Amino acid sequence: MSKRDTEELWKRFHDKNPREMIDVGVDPWPKSWARSGQCLTTYYRSDKWHKDGKYDSYYHDHESADVSVWEPAGSRPWHGKKARVRVAKGIPCRYAAVLGDALGWDFKKPDGEKLSVEYKPGEALLCAVPPEGNVLFVYDMRDNEVVAVICGGKLTVREEGIDG
Secondary structure (H helix, E strand, O other): OOHHHHHHHHHHHHOOOOOOEEEHHHOOOOOEEEEEEEEEEEEEEEOOOOOOOOOEEEEEEOOOOOOEEEEEOOOOOOOOHHHEEEOOOOOOOOEEEEEEEEEEEEEEOOOOOEEEEEOOOOOEEEEEOOOOOOEEEEEEOOOOEEEEEEEOOOOEEEOOEEEO
């Protein structure tokens, strides 16, 4: 996916000209991942639709049980060796559209227990991979690394926001 695809995704989501993308070419991606569970809700803060820089907080309840949250392998006690997935080299894009500040996500572990991860504004970014935004990731700016990937089901980014 090109920088132009990323700009189009940003413009579609924010309804204004692109100004914030993240260069993921530095490869801040862990080498192996594990599915932490079903992603129930994604929380974020964005200035989408505002020309004056005003921010609103949003939450998106994922409609599909197929939307999963993946975290670096071994970052959760229940990540067994069988659950790990190795990735050769990051993600197949150079740029990603910044949707806003990542505020967190709720997920259900494989055993059914519900957990939440929270961030304060300015600590992490919620980004979308072009062209459709069917892969979201959380980039922790304090540690300069990707800490979660949210994907699966009919997840996408549309004019009205995150869908699926």
